[in-house]
Amino acid sequence: MNSLMAVFKRELKSYFTTPLAYVFLVIFLFFAGYLTFKEGFYEMRQADMRTFFMNLPLLFVFMVPSAAMRLWAEERKVGSIELLFTLPITIRQAVLGKFFAAWLFLAIALSLTFPMVITVCYLGDPDIGLIITGYIGSLLMAGGFLAIGCFFSAVSKNQVISFVLSVVACAVFVFAGMPTTLNYLSSFMPAGLVAAVEGMSFQIHFDSMQRGVLEFKDLAYFVLIIVGWIAACTIILDERKAA
């Protein structure tokens, strides 16, 4: 088993040996379900998961940083970062191992929303392709938020500070694509710049996937976000690990 897998295995196990995983899963699943039905799932009279997926960006803004905040902040606070980086493991392997473990944890959380899928399949005849692309988009978006959370977890030893900074950064990425924000920006920015801001936000790329369209530009966007923030996390860790 190479070093990346060792860190991956350890991190994934640590989610489930503490109450963190269970508290997170209960809260996430409760709100995912609650918001779906509150937003008018029955009133729409359509067997699809639109109301489920449309709430995920805002739910992730708060939930994903809570899963990410401990990744590096706790290591630095407890001092175990000194153990980790005196073992034969590179910073990149450690960052990727932790990232993939947290991402798999979020994938598990998403997969536990399967009762929603069963519900719509029972109630009607949903487009399964739309549901699949919706989940793929959700997973990629979770990965994007998680990469941002990893970075801010490496920035501060204090988990609360990491959480707050991650939430703000993730919120910027989500709200940048909201119609109200774009309308406000278009009152003083040229159209090209407003389009650029819209293109930078998670919302537009996620909306596209929700509609069942898997375009290269949307996949590439999320991959670039993940790669960029993870690379930044690696750099900041190298600077700050001994601080």
Add this chain to the structure above:
Amino acid sequence: MSVIEVKELRRSFGSVVAVDGVSFKVEKGQVLGLLGPNGAGKTTAMRMLACFITPDSGTASVCGYDILKNPIEVRRSLGYLAENSPAYPEMTVGGFLDFVCDVRQIKGADRKRALDRIVPMCSIDSVYHQTIETLSKGYKRRVGLAQALIHDPEVLILDEPTDGLDPNQKFEVRKLIAKMGKDKCIIVSTHILDEVDAVCSRTIIIARGRVLVDSTPAQLKAEHGCGLDAVFRRITKADGSKDAKTN
């Protein structure tokens, strides 16, 4: 080529110069005691050798591997026990050692042999299934020692290895270090001068990031005609007053 060669290592943290041109060599079969007052630069020097932090200038090699060019090979060749014996509090002792074996790629029968050797050696049999956060300071240190020794490295860097241990455990660990010192290269940092006498074949006294003395405990006592305690005070105080005169 010496097992450990340190050449003019320097490291600052902002305006604070932690290590200021430290050089020394350590051979196989030597146990080097790093002595110095608090803030002398001992831990910083050890962290640079263990490739946890990079030096601002200078270099070092461990088992022929350069700390700047081959940090992973350096870490593979050495066992490092940090000052506070860091570990993962939510893991059990067994789970933690399994993780270290995973990272060090000790698998299957080799892992079983390593654990069968190390667990009784560090006397952690009784706490093997306990979570690390529930252990006393002494047991945490023993677990830290176990992870440093599990891969039977050629080089050991131990930062205050007996800190927090009871007198019996201190005796056992010193006996272990003395035994391993015959065929390994060991650097021990300590404030306990009895330990230097008991275990170390060489002594370096560091203060303000600089090597003041590189000698053996017996030679130091003979030259100064007093115990190590007094030698330490004389040398570190002399350095302090020399600095005061210069300033």
